[in-house]
Amino acid sequence: MAEINFTKLLVHLVVLVDVVLLHVAYATYFERKVIGHMQMRMGPTRVGPMGLLQPIADGIKLFFKEDIIPAAADRPLFYAAPIICLVAMLSCLAVLPFDPNHVLADLNIGLIFIFAMSSLASYGVVLAGWASNSKYSFLGGMRSMSQVISYEIAMGLSLVGVMMMTGSLNLGQIVAAQAASPFGIYAIPQFIGFFVFVVSMLAETNRVPFDLPEAETELVAGYCTEYSGIRFSLFFMAEYIGMIVMASIGTICFLGGWNGPFTVPYVPFFWFLLKIYAIMFFFFWVRATLPRYRYDQLMDLGWKFLIPLALANILLTGLMKTVLE
Amino acid sequence: MNLSISPEAVPLIREGIFVGLIIVTVFGALLATLAKRMTRAVLGLVVCFLGIAGIYYFLNSPFVALMQLLIYVGAVAVTICFAIMLAEPDERKLAAKTPGMAGPLAVLLGATVTWVLAGTAIKAEWMAPAVKINEGSVKDVGVSLLTTYSMVFELVSIVLLIAILGSLVIARSGRDKAEC
Amino acid sequence: MDTAPNFILTPLAPLAPELLLICLGLLLVVVDLFLGEKRHILPWLAALGTLTGLFLLGNGSGHFSDGLFGGMYILDAYSLFFKVICLIGVLFTVMLSVRYLDTEKMHQGEYYSLLVFAAVGMMVMVSAADMIVLYLGLELMALSVYCLVGLLKSDSRSNEAALKYFLMGAFSSGILLYGISLIYGMTGTTDLQLISQRLTELNLADNTLLFIALGMVLIAFSFKVAAAPFHMWAPDAYEGAPTPITAFMSVGPKAASFAVLGRILLSGFPELHVHWGPLIAGIALLTMATGNILAISQTNIKRMLAYSSIAHAGFALLGILATSNEGVSAIMNYMLIYAFMNMGAFAIIIMLNNRERRGEQLKDYRGLAQTNPVAAALMLIFMFSLTGIPPTAGFIGKFYLFLAAMNAGYTGTVIAAVILSAVSAYYYLRVVRYMYMYDSEKGEAVAMSPSLTAALIFAVIGVIGLGVAPGWVLEMASQSLPALAQ
Numbered sequence: 007m008a009e010i011n012f013t014k015l016l017v018h019l020v021v022l023v024d025v026v027l028l029h030v031a032y033a034t035y036f037e038r039k040v041i042g043h044m045q046m047r048m049g050p051t052r053v054g055p056m057g058l059l060q061p062i063a064d065g066i067k068l069f070f071k072e073d074i075i076p077a078a079a080d081r082p083l084f085y086a087a088p089i090i091c092l093v094a095m096l097s098c099l100a101v102l103p104f105d106p107n108h109v110l111a112d113l114n115i116g117l118i119f120i121f122a123m124s125s126l127a128s129y130g131v132v133l134a135g136w137a138s139n140s141k142y143s144f145l146g147g148m149r150s151m152s153q154v155i156s157y158e159i160a161m162g163l164s165l166v167g168v169m170m171m172t173g174s175l176n177l178g179q180i181v182a183a184q185a186a187s188p189f190g191i192y193a194i195p196q197f198i199g200f201f202v203f204v205v206s207m208l209a210e211t212n213r214v215p216f217d218l219p220e221a222e223t224e225l226v227a228g229y230c231t232e233y234s235g236i237r238f239s240l241f242f243m244a245e246y247i248g249m250i251v252m253a254s255i256g257t258i259c260f261l262g263g264w265n266g267p268f269t270v271p272y273v274p275f276f277w278f279l280l281k282i283y284a285i286m287f288f289f290f291w292v293r294a295t296l297p298r299y300r301y302d303q304l305m306d307l308g309w310k311f312l313i314p315l316a317l318a319n320i321l322l323t324g325l326m327k328t329v330l331e
Numbered sequence: 332m333n334l335s336i337s338p339e340a341v342p343l344i345r346e347g348i349f350v351g352l353i354i355v356t357v358f359g360a361l362l363a364t365l366a367k368r369m370t371r372a373v374l375g376l377v378v379c380f381l382g383i384a385g386i387y388y389f390l391n392s393p394f395v396a397l398m399q400l401l402i403y404v405g406a407v408a409v410t411i412c413f414a415i416m417l418a419e420p421d422e423r424k425l426a427a428k429t430p431g432m433a434g435p436l437a438v439l440l441g442a443t444v445t446w447v448l449a450g451t452a453i454k455a456e457w458m459a460p461a462v463k464i465n466e467g468s469v470k471d472v473g474v475s476l477l478t479t480y481s482m483v484f485e486l487v488s489i490v491l492l493i494a495i496l497g498s499l500v501i502a503r504s505g506r507d508k509a510e511c
Numbered sequence: 512m513d514t515a516p517n518f519i520l521t522p523l524a525p526l527a528p529e530l531l532l533i534c535l536g537l538l539l540v541v542v543d544l545f546l547g548e549k550r551h552i553l554p555w556l557a558a559l560g561t562l563t564g565l566f567l568l569g570n571g572s573g574h575f576s577d578g579l580f581g582g583m584y585i586l587d588a589y590s591l592f593f594k595v596i597c598l599i600g601v602l603f604t605v606m607l608s609v610r611y612l613d614t615e616k617m618h619q620g621e622y623y624s625l626l627v628f629a630a631v632g633m634m635v636m637v638s639a640a641d642m643i644v645l646y647l648g649l650e651l652m653a654l655s656v657y658c659l660v661g662l663l664k665s666d667s668r669s670n671e672a673a674l675k676y677f678l679m680g681a682f683s684s685g686i687l688l689y690g691i692s693l694i695y696g697m698t699g700t701t702d703l704q705l706i707s708q709r710l711t712e713l714n715l716a717d718n719t720l721l722f723i724a725l726g727m728v729l730i731a732f733s734f735k736v737a738a739a740p741f742h743m744w745a746p747d748a749y750e751g752a753p754t755p756i757t758a759f760m761s762v763g764p765k766a767a768s769f770a771v772l773g774r775i776l777l778s779g780f781p782e783l784h785v786h787w788g789p790l791i792a793g794i795a796l797l798t799m800a801t802g803n804i805l806a807i808s809q810t811n812i813k814r815m816l817a818y819s820s821i822a823h824a825g826f827a828l829l830g831i832l833a834t835s836n837e838g839v840s841a842i843m844n845y846m847l848i849y850a851f852m853n854m855g856a857f858a859i860i861i862m863l864n865n866r867e868r869r870g871e872q873l874k875d876y877r878g879l880a881q882t883n884p885v886a887a888a889l890m891l892i893f894m895f896s897l898t899g900i901p902p903t904a905g906f907i908g909k910f911y912l913f914l915a916a917m918n919a920g921y922t923g924t925v926i927a928a929v930i931l932s933a934v935s936a937y938y939y940l941r942v943v944r945y946m947y948m949y950d951s952e953k954g955e956a957v958a959m960s961p962s963l964t965a966a967l968i969f970a971v972i973g974v975i976g977l978g979v980a981p982g983w984v985l986e987m988a989s990q991s992l993p994a995l996a997q
Contacts, residue, residue: 080368080370080371082371083370083371083374113393114393114468114469115393115394115397115468115469118394118397118398118401118469119397121397121401121405122397122400122401122404122405125400125401125404125405125406125409126400126404126405128405128409129374129377129404129409129412132409132412132416133370133374136370136416144416148413148416148417151409151412151413152413155405155406155409158405173470175469447723448723451719451720451723452693452720454719454720455696455697455718455719455720456697456713456718457696457697479581480643481580482579482580482581482583482584482644483583483643483644483647486635486644486647486648486651487647489533489628489631489651490647490650490651490654493625493628493651493654493655494654496540496621496624496625496628496658497625497654497655497657497658498658499621500621500622500625500658500662501658501661501662501664501673
């Protein structure tokens with residue numbers, strides 16, 4: 007205990023954050039390409055071969071843009087909001103096991119940690135909305151907050167089934183227990199839970215069809231309307247990291263984590279990445295195909311359909327567990 | 332850069348972390364009380380909760396700490412946040428209304444209470460620090476909730492049910508439109 | 512999975528009354544949803560359930576146990592007695608509510624449900640042998656009552672009452688929790704019996720911090736029973752609340768709080784009597800003085816009864832002061848009697864409540880003896896009883912309380928109590944004067960309803976019966992005690 011290898015820790019930290027931020031950058035590229043092709047167009051092509059340098063160019067542009075702060079904004083909160091969002095999302099990364107040996111903090115209750123952090127992130131959003139002192143931002147922030155806390159319940163409950171089957175909240179142990187289970191992945195025995203998880207995952211990350219907080223047709227850009235330049239990009243990063251984190255939880259809890267049909271040499275996290283990409287692709291796919299929900303429908307769906315369904319799933323899992331043992 | 336920490340420094344670091352958490356908690360509490368804008372006060376409350384969660388973590392109860400985050404920060408304070416943002420209290424009016432003597436009097440009274448309590452508490456002979464009964468893991472918590480504390484557990488659920496029922500009764504405007 | 516823990520299933524039969532009432536509370540909410548226009552059967556359902564609960568309590572003596580749920584829940588004659596008082600209070604309240612809710616046009620299911628849940632909370636409180644359970648019972652009761660107080664949503668007085676009651680209640684709960692946590696820190700347990708043991712083992716009787724902690728618990732319960740100087744919320748809350756709820760608040764929660772106070776002080780902290788004795792004596796004296804003197808200037812009868820309720824809390828504290836079986840049995844007796852006479856008085860107030868007047872002002876009682884002699888006569892009996900004039904039960908109640916405190920050596924306090932009791936005659940009998948000495952302004956007949964009549968008959972039988980033949984209750988009360996005090 008008394009000896010901590012700071013170098014290793016630091017390197018691990020820097021590499022992790024860098025890799026994830028790089029993924030964020032290319033996730034935007036990926037998204038534009040996927041949606042582009044789904045809509046019969048090319049997506050970005052100009053910057054670099056096949057537009058591959060587009061995200062870099064975007065990043066540089068955002069970084070050097072003027073940082074505009076509305077005169078009537080509540081400055082300290084306005085400054086703090088995007089940072090809260092980003093920090094909360096980044097700290098989720100610490101407990102994610104990318105392969106058996108790569109986890110920054112092997113927390114026994116990693117799953118709860120992620121929930122706690124994502125509930126912190128919602129403060130960033132609502133404070134951004136409030137501090138901007140603009141009605142679009144405010145409405146967006148409120149919508150986002152109520153949506154996130156509503157769907158967090160459904161999501162938490164959908165994962166209870168997994169917790170019951172594993173008997174642990176440690177993400178690594180969840181993956182290990184999954185590998186030992188008859189199907190190899192929990193998505194099959196926990197299909198109800200998986201369904202609830204996927205839907206609430208979309209809502210948690212404010213993605214289509216639940217992107218009401220930033221519904222551009224009614225709210226301009228929701229809670230980040232008044233943000234520009236680097237502060238806006240912090241929100242942007244937080245959102246995409248949130249997607250990656252959610253995809254990772256889905257991968258870990260339902261799709262078998264780093265395990266795959268065969269071991270890939272030298273790249274232990276091959277399967278993990280592949281699954282994350284698959285889920286990310288699903289995000290984009292949904293965005294390109296589904297229309298937006300109305301707000302009351304969104305709330306109805308969460309409270310009257312998903313939560314009861316998740317509760318039923320818990321009951322069912324418990325019953326199955328007692329019957330099978 | 333293999334930084335090794337000498338055994339003597341460990342208690343010092345512990346102390347440092349503890350004091351840091353206390354400072355966060357107290358800062359949050361002060362912000363919650365003194366902030367002029369209600370939203371900032373809520374934020375102060377959140378900071379205070381965060382500090383308390385940290386103290387739980389420090390005291391070897393990670394589960395309780397995260398539950399504190401999840402429930403108090405993630406749900407209770409959010410609801411307060413909602414209520415305050417939607418109600419939009421007129422903050423100028425609030426600020427103007429404090430009577431002259433109330434502030435100093437409150438400080439005096441608070442200081443006296445703190446002084447007496449802290450004074451006796453520091454001198455008091457406490458029970459030996461609680462022995463670590465279990466790991467404080469989810470499983471242990473769950474087991475003791477369903478065995479030793481089953482009565483308490485059930486009662487809490489009834490209390491929460493009543494809280495929901497009561498708030499609905501108060502908040503909703505009657506069953507028929509004419510009633511209220 | 513590794514070894515399964517040993518789940519000890521507690522036999523649930525002894526908890527039958529509590530469980531029944533919880534089910535009743537849930538049932539009332541659910542049934543309300545489907546009843547539509549037939550909602551008037553709800554009070555009868557509630558009354559029936561409460562009666563069944565009382566009946567189950569009557570069978571309860573077979574289930575006495577020192578510690579259900581690992582010693583957290585005690586079923587003894589002491590708790591049984593107070594549970595009966597609480598349920599009688601609920602039953603009365605339900606009977607008083609029918610007419611009142613009709614007049615005020617309040618929605619119903621949740622009202623009765625909250626009432627029943629408050630009863631459950633009180634039952635948990637009086638049976639609690641552990642501070643945590645006690646606190647939860649207290650919260651269950653308090654949350655329900657806060658909501659009940661605020662139920663007249665269109666009435667700003669009711670809103671104000673609920674808000675004040677809630678803020679004060681939450682504050683006192685906070686103080687209680689602080690006290691409990693300090694006690695836990697000193698003794699390492701929340702179990703009352705164990706606390707008492709540890710106090711002697713660890714020689715904590717003279718510990719300052721423990722004294723402060725106990726003081727916090729006392730303050731919290733002083734809030735709950737509205738003892739001075741923590742009584743400020745009571746008049747406003749009592750005045751603003753729907754009248755049946757005011758009646759309920761002055762009987763149920765008060766009895767339960769006294770039961771708890773008795774159990775904490777006499778079974779948890781008997782060693783500290785030297786410390787808390789004078790404190791309680793001071794509070795009792797101050798409470799009696801405040802209640803009785805401030806009641807004189809009231810013109811709103813609900814407010815007057817609120818101050819009277821404060822005063823009666825002061826009298827009841829004398830029983831705790833005595834630290835003897837005699838004292839505690841006197842409190843039990845007094846609480847039962849108080850339930851009957853206070854409920855009776857409130858029943859008359861509700862009787863006079865209609866669309867035009869609320870029956871709350873003293874002048875509404877002018878000439879009641881002419882317009883409605885029976886109601887006036889009943890009110891006369893209740894007022895006499897509240898004053899403590901023989902042969903009504905109120906006299907018996909006060910007599911035994913004073914006797915117990917006297918035997919314990921608090922002669923001065925008792926003398927003050929007697930004097931203040933004489934003061935109380937002024938404001939109680941003023942109501943009588945209004946009824947009998949003045950002419951009515953409007954010759955308005957009061958409407959009766961079956962449930963109200965039943966409540967009045969029940970109350971008057973209680974007041975006269977317990978006044979004429981007091982022995983059996985006292986005997987029952989003192990028999991239930993050996994377990995509590997030494």
